[in-house]
Amino acid sequence: MNDWLKKLTEQVRAMWAKWTIAQKLILTGIVLAAVIAVVVLLRVSAAPTMVKILGSPIRSDDEMQLITNKLDERGIAYTVGDNKIIYVKDEKTAMRARGILIRDDLIPKGTNPWSIFDMQSWTTTDFERNVNLRRAIVAQVTRHIEALDDVDKADVNIVMPEKQLFQEDQKPVTASVILYPKPGSDITTNRKKIEGIQKLLKFAVEGLTDDNIVITDQNGVILNDFSNMAGFDRLQQTKQEQKLIMDLEAQYRAKVLTALQQIYTPDRVRDLNIKIDMDMSKKNVKTQEYFPVTIKPRTPHSPYDDSVVVPSITRSKVETTTEWQGTGFNPEGPAGTEGQTPPAYKDLQNSQGKMTQHSLTQNNEINVRNIDEVTSPSIQRITVSVNIDGQWQEKYDPKGRLVMLPQGGIDRQYIPIPPDQLKEAQALIEDAVGYDADRGDSVTVQNIPFDRTAQFSAEDQQYLRKVQLNQIILYSLIGLAVLMIAFIVFRVVSRELERRRRIMEEKRAIEQSMLRENAIRQAEEQNIEVSMSVEERKRLELQEHAINMAKEHPEDVAQLIRTWIREE
Numbered sequence: 001m002n003d004w005l006k007k008l009t010e011q012v013r014a015m016w017a018k019w020t021i022a023q024k025l026i027l028t029g030i031v032l033a034a035v036i037a038v039v040v041l042l043r044v045s046a047a048p049t050m051v052k053i054l055g056s057p058i059r060s061d062d063e064m065q066l067i068t069n070k071l072d073e074r075g076i077a078y079t080v081g082d083n084k085i086i087y088v089k090d091e092k093t094a095m096r097a098r099g100i101l102i103r104d105d106l107i108p109k110g111t112n113p114w115s116i117f118d119m120q121s122w123t124t125t126d127f128e129r130n131v132n133l134r135r136a137i138v139a140q141v142t143r144h145i146e147a148l149d150d151v152d153k154a155d156v157n158i159v160m161p162e163k164q165l166f167q168e169d170q171k172p173v174t175a176s177v178i179l180y181p182k183p184g185s186d187i188t189t190n191r192k193k194i195e196g197i198q199k200l201l202k203f204a205v206e207g208l209t210d211d212n213i214v215i216t217d218q219n220g221v222i223l224n225d226f227s228n229m230a231g232f233d234r235l236q237q238t239k240q241e242q243k244l245i246m247d248l249e250a251q252y253r254a255k256v257l258t259a260l261q262q263i264y265t266p267d268r269v270r271d272l273n274i275k276i277d278m279d280m281s282k283k284n285v286k287t288q289e290y291f292p293v294t295i296k297p298r299t300p301h302s303p304y305d306d307s308v309v310v311p312s313i314t315r316s317k318v319e320t321t322t323e324w325q326g327t328g329f330n331p332e333g334p335a336g337t338e339g340q341t342p343p344a345y346k347d348l349q350n351s352q353g354k355m356t357q358h359s360l361t362q363n364n365e366i367n368v369r370n371i372d373e374v375t376s377p378s379i380q381r382i383t384v385s386v387n388i389d390g391q392w393q394e395k396y397d398p399k400g401r402l403v404m405l406p407q408g409g410i411d412r413q414y415i416p417i418p419p420d421q422l423k424e425a426q427a428l429i430e431d432a433v434g435y436d437a438d439r440g441d442s443v444t445v446q447n448i449p450f451d452r453t454a455q456f457s458a459e460d461q462q463y464l465r466k467v468q469l470n471q472i473i474l475y476s477l478i479g480l481a482v483l484m485i486a487f488i489v490f491r492v493v494s495r496e497l498e499r500r501r502r503i504m505e506e507k508r509a510i511e512q513s514m515l516r517e518n519a520i521r522q523a524e525e526q527n528i529e530v531s532m533s534v535e536e537r538k539r540l541e542l543q544e545h546a547i548n549m550a551k552e553h554p555e556d557v558a559q560l561i562r563t564w565i566r567e568e
Helices: 002-018 021-046 061-073 091-103 113-118 126-146 191-204 230-264 343-347 419-433 453-525 534-552 554-567
Strands: 086-088 151-159 173-181 208-217 272-279 283-291 293-296 308-310 313-327 352-365 367-375 378-387 391-394 412-415 442-446
Touching: 061 086, 061 091, 086 091, 126 151, 126 191, 173 191, 191 208, 230 272, 230 378, 230 419, 378 419, 419 442, 534 554
Parallel strands: 173 208, 378 442
Antiparallel strands: 151 173, 272 378, 283 367, 293 308, 313 352, 391 412
């Protein structure tokens, strides 16, 4: 054996010496990987088997915190996986943890209560299955009740006794529910809602009856004791009856008020009062009517009634007649014995007599109608009252201006509604509400003026403001017109004064120029040298040129002068 090991070692060394560095590294990696795989496999196989407490992951961090705190409090070792599923070491610990979570109501919302039955082992007993079944039913029923909008929380307890061999020994299934209503809910006084919860329990639990269900509120008051709710039912019925009457009154009020407002405008018909008295009692009326028999109905489209009606018809008839004629027969007593017939009748014994007897028996048939009806509810009396305002018209003077009162308001005149229009409005209301005089209905239509003091005051103030505004605008326009006229007059006067001043200056300049020219001309005639400026020489030349132009073209010069005067 040692020789074989030595040879194997020498062969390995020889092969190792022949291999390259890459081959040596590959072999070393393969050996290390195999060692690591073996170690991991041994570690995993040596780890104990873990069991889930709940089959579904816990999504909420708050619920995870509550569950882990409860498990730590009870000393249960657990492990939270990456998928947020809690594991324990064995099935026994898992069953204990589930019982704790169900008892303390720590099962996460959204978890199916029936998922408990998906985690069973070979050692689960029938008792544990029954307990789990009851827990799942309780959890499911609790979830159904808490899903209602009126329930904030519900505590449900269901007792399911073991089945007995004999029916008389079998104990009934019982259930008790404590409801915590939401603020503002009427579930504690609403019989229909309590009956709904009671039926939910009865249909969810097999063998549960109404007598074995107790529903209370958080104060311990029994809610499903319907035998003591006669007063409550009567109150609810009264509320429904009052609501029916109010709805009917609102319907009639809206219909009549709309019709009147379309005729007299909404401002004149502001409200309508209607009161309906109804009989809500249930009456069963049976009536038997007898009416004539129609032999021949009326011909359609006939201008007159040609029908044949008789009180009755003969069904059977028996008529008998008996006639008798002869002497009377008076029996005597036995032979040898005197009879006891009175002497008066003995005298009539040999008289002749005649008798005729007639009898008639006739059976007649008549029409009979049997009516069986239930009346509820029925209107006993309708009372309607409405006030319609008249019309207010503003007074105008002959010039078409409003007449003002000394106090400053507008003078108005009230025109009442004529009596015939009030009667027409009353007839309209009577037909709309189904007026019945035999029933005692009453319809009152009055014409009482409304108090319109505030309305008239506002209208007067608005009219006075309008008048004041018109006066301000008128005076402003007059003032503006005066200013414009004054400006135009000022402008015309200013231009006229400027024109006159310019004419005077021109005239003065012409006179001075003529005087200077005369002086220069005289100086030239006297051979006196006179010095003239350049401007004076130009003006003199222009003057001479103008004079020559006037002489040669007098019409053109006249037109030019007219144009100057028109422009000025």
